[in-house]
Amino acid sequence: MLKLEAVGHDFGRERTLAGIDLAIVPGESVCLVGPSGCGKTTLLRIAAGLVTPSEGRVSDAFHRSTVVFQEPRLLPWRRLLDNIALGLKAQGVPRRERLARARALADELGLAERHHHFPHELSGGMQQRVALARALAVDADLLLLDEPFSALDVGLRSEAQTLLLELLARRGIASLLVTHDLTEALRLGHRVLVMSPSPGRIVHEERIARPFVERDTAFLYEAAGALLRQASVAESFLFRQTEVSP
């Protein structure tokens, strides 16, 4: 389990996060959604151990957690298989074995024809799949994803979401996914946590009972509408937008 208890964080004099309690159990998908600047990335970085919070406790009993960032962060001078195998190299896995594992993952993620391509020869969607494969290669049991699909167009994003759902289910991997897109959160989470800014805090939790395969577009918009009718969620998403309107 990953557990954050009474976590708060300040950047200088700015109170970025306050009173965050969050637990993720094995195999569970949790989505963190909220407007820009509410502290989602900071919270994800704290969960990943990349930032030490100013207050509170973080305990991580997962075997291995890896982060997938918004931009794929591939090494431009390395071919696709070597990019996927990067984490395995760091673990000291022999070259033949790491390439075999990278090959299998590339094929699983629909990149079979691209083994020897460099990142600049791949589309944005393919690059993001390579980043996902790299995270999976090290046998992570918790994936921490920071807006991994936000740079993709609508069609590719939907494809990538489906692929992620399949991969997580097949491997029983837990995930914490940050997004500012409410429908994406409702499609990908067993639970959706809504954050509000100043300071960043969790203002609403929604457990989604409907199986992933039954979450079609009509369901997503209906569920998003229902969520936005909750005062705390509306205040986080809508009120701030009307505030800046003339």
Ligand SMILES: Nc1ncnc2c1ncn2[C@@H]1O[C@H](COP(=O)(O)OP(=O)(O)OP(=O)(O)O)[C@@H](O)[C@H]1O
């Ligand atoms: N390294 C840093 N130093 C100082 N302030 C920071 C740092 N990282 C984030 N902040 C501030 O903390 C607040 C929350 O930022 P964060 O990136 O966590 O929000 P977010 O919800 O992920 O935003 P977005 O959706 O735009 O990526 C912002 O006001 C930001 O300016």
